[in-house]
Amino acid sequence: MAQRLNVLVCSGASCLSSGSIEIKKKMLEEIKKAGLEDEIRIIETGCMGPCELGPVILVYPDEILYKKVKKKDVEEIVENHFLKGRPVERLLYKSPETEKLIKKHEEIDYFKKQKKIVLRNCGMIDPESLEEYVALDGYEALGKALTEMSRDEVLKEIETSGLRGRGGAGFPTHLKWKFTKDAEGDQKFVVCNADEGDPGAFMDRSVVEGDPHTVLEGMAIAGYVVGASKGYIYVRAEYPLAIERLRKAIKDAKEYGFLGENIFDSGFDFDLEVRIGAGAFVCGEETALIHSIEGKRGTPRPRPPYPSISGLWEKPTNLNNVETYANVRHIILKGGDWFASIGTESSKGTKVFALSGDIQNTGLAEVPMGTTINELIYDIGGGAPEGKEIKAVQLGGPSGGCITKEYFDTPIDYESLTELGAMMGSGGVIAMSQDTCMVNTAKFFLDFNTFESCGKCTPCRVGLKQMYKMLDKITKGEGEKGDIDKLVELGESIKKTALCGLGQTAPNPVLSTIKYFRNEYRQHIENKKCSAMVCTDLLTYTIDPDKCKACTLCAQNCPVDCIDGERGVVHEIREDECIKCGNCYDVCPFDAVIKTTGELE
Amino acid sequence: MKNLEELRKLREKAQKNIKLRSQDAKIKVVVGMGTSGIAAGAREVLNKFINEINERDLDDVMVTQTGEKGMSSQEPIVEIREENKPTIVYGEMNPDKVEEVVEKHIVNGKVVEEYVVSVEEE
């Protein structure tokens, strides 16, 4: 019997962790109970994007989106919607402005402003089914390239498209391919960088988990152009589902003959293998990554030579990011001109961003290049929760920088972000409200970079540590005059002298927060003040004797017994013993505990 | 995989499986599936529509369902919605009538007056 409903259960990382598998199981049971198993198909998909609303379920053909579904809701959905045709209203999305129920998922603001190329299939198909991928024009681009186009024609199309690397630096993809194609070598390789080390980033993971074949197809087309018969996908071990899906996709593609020997009867052979990394951040850097695949220690080496000339086992190697490869098939199918019509003068196509931090709609969003930061964080992201204001966004992860609200109307592209002292990076966007201390944020990223430094070169190994120590002092109220200038000087010299991209960009979060929030640094140093009330060492807790009802609740909850007083005797905090844990502030029912920062006037 | 022809054959077969998610429907068949509708046989009607439409490969027809329509004496109720055309509501449907409606109305564009219970202007 033919099916009448397709129920898509999001199994992206976020929905998985909030129980989507349990929901799917329960749904299968309920459908069976209702005798609907022949009429309804349940499909586990990759990430649909609006993680904040998860677990998310999307029901076709009506495209009804359910949000925050719990196991106990399943019976009602099956009974009322699947059987009787009445969608369960309380689980539908409500427009935050008009309070109106929105049933069709495409009418939700979060989706409306997006343009999906890379993520087109993500959340739409069963990622473990090659057939579903093929049904949506999968492997047509590979077939077209191999049977109807010469290697140069494919390359030309990529050039026309203006595609640039999505892994960080935005290097023109066609040039990389050309260098590898023209390089001398009996054997060449194609490598996909799916290391994705930025904290909070999950774009590449979502593509690989939600639509693995799109990456394989892009790599095979690259292999054809550069003349490689073998490719590797480098994935971190922390992404087991991505690894499993890739392996299955490779196996299926071989079975159908989209990988292997003599593909499309064209004489082109191409084989792929997954290689697993142990998760060091520096292994995302291309030369370190190549060492890691070779089985060596994952440390970078100076360039040139670039991998396109001398890469894996010293052979010419084309290395691109997941998202870069994922764009390729669409360019071949629709043409370079089509792709070039999207985006800005210098940056074409779309970019996938991962929204996180102080923002309502955390999740994945794909937008055309040239979309402004405002559109991204307000129209799609919904702004900060509780009506707070977003004072800055951090772009480009731990090697990026922050951008302040005066610049939120900047159209996003590679150049505009670099000009502002941030960078596209892999597409992580962290929103920060007034409750964020910029000094502490810089310290967080620098801590990450210091920890991830491989130690091979001195500026990065020693310099970052010194910067970190200075920042640590400042957040503890021990900063001295002149520290800011020292940080800038040291940061600049590390950038100039470090061996690889890690060290060359690691000081960025510090430099850019100093550039835009110098005053916050000054307050920390000169007034011992953290206006975001984040740096605990700069906080003082006192008790307002007029408000204190002497109930002893604070004293009972003080872990270090530094509150004097008893029933009927107004309490007092012995400041020198206070560890600023904030317990007293949180438990006082009368708001008598006062939190202040900065030297008391 | 030897050539594009072979790929296209595979695709045609595969498209059946994802039709519900990718179609751009011109005609929408809406079956009333309230409690009384189901009691009167709406499920059989719904499934008959689905099967007929699949067997005939009618790609631009979408079959969906709704709750009670408030015409319980004439259940099962089915609406045929088409852009720029009045919505035709059929009543007291059964699988045999479904076959007729698909054949005459959906395929050949001729409303089966006999079963119509109301016509709703857009």
Ligand SMILES: Cc1cc2nc3c(=O)[nH]c(=O)nc-3n(C[C@H](O)[C@H](O)[C@H](O)COP(=O)(O)O)c2cc1C
């Ligand atoms: C410390 C460091 C970490 C990096 N991590 C990644 C990563 O996780 N993923 C990625 O694609 N590129 C990463 N890169 C950039 C790669 O070196 C390389 O430029 C990129 O993968 C090239 O692909 P593209 O041209 O498609 O952008 C990193 C670079 C540095 C310096």
